[in-house]
Amino acid sequence: MAQFIKLYNENPNPKEIKKVIDVLRNGGLVIYPTDTVYGLGCDITNTKALQRIAKIKGIKLEKANFSFICNDLSHISDYIRQIDTATYKILKKALPGPYTFILPGNNNLPKVFKKRKTVGIRVPNNTIARTIVQELGNPIVSTSIYDEDDIVEYTTDPELILEKWDNLVDIVIDGGYGDNVASTIIDLSGYEPEIIREGKGDIDVIF
Known part of the structure; x- marks a missing residue:
């Protein structure tokens, strides 16, 4: 059964954050x-945890x-590989924020992602998520949690998330109600920025 941990975005409790970090370092999965939207994540350096997420999502890890x-x-x-000034300016203007930027990856990517030319990067405007990453010392690999209900595409209520994911993950964090609009995805790996998906983030940020 998953631990249910309440955290406040304004001032996440360091003691509770440590519990999350310990679970991530031991290969655990955290929502x-x-x-x-709420995300499902694990430590980027833990291959077994990455495989667990891929299995839950029903996809091959290499293609995730x-x-x-x-x-x-x-x-x-x-x-990521070195980026030009124009790309840097877009990132600086947009982040932290509700965007996923596709950028050219470098040789530091974990082994399972080595063959990938690009990688999706997020710096969410959420203190809980960023504090976890900061304390962990490396990124969390993340995927959104979907709801099968056609009307509510993403699950927003932490208690309902716990009910559904209780036996699949190690921790569910209650950080209040989530949004049901996903991030805007912008591909910055080519010559011109390309909008892959319009979501919560305003696309004017890239112009």
Whole structure:
């Protein structure tokens, strides 16, 4: 059964954050709030945990389009190739915020992602998510949690999330009601920015 941990975005309790970090370091899976929908994540360096997420999602790990939750822009630079000034300006303007940016990956990517040319990067405007990443010391690999209900595409109520995911994950964080609009995905890996999905983030940020 999953632990249910209440955290407040304004001032996440360090003691509770430590519990989350310990679980992540031991290969655990955590459901946590972002500035969009709730995410399912694990430590980027733990292959077994990555395989667990892929199995839950019913996909092959090598083909999974997971995004990396980072703490800030300097954290992003650990995993992407050097970017030009225009791209940097877009990232600086938009982050932290409800965007996923597709960027060219570098050789620091975990082994299972080595063959990928690009990687999706997020720096959510959510203190809980960013504090976890900061304390962990490396990104969380993340995927949104879907609800089968056609009307509510994403699950927003932490208690209902716990009911559904209790036997699949190790911790569910209650950070209040989540949103039901996913992030805007922008591909910055080519010559021109390309909108892949319009979501919560305003696309004017790239112009």
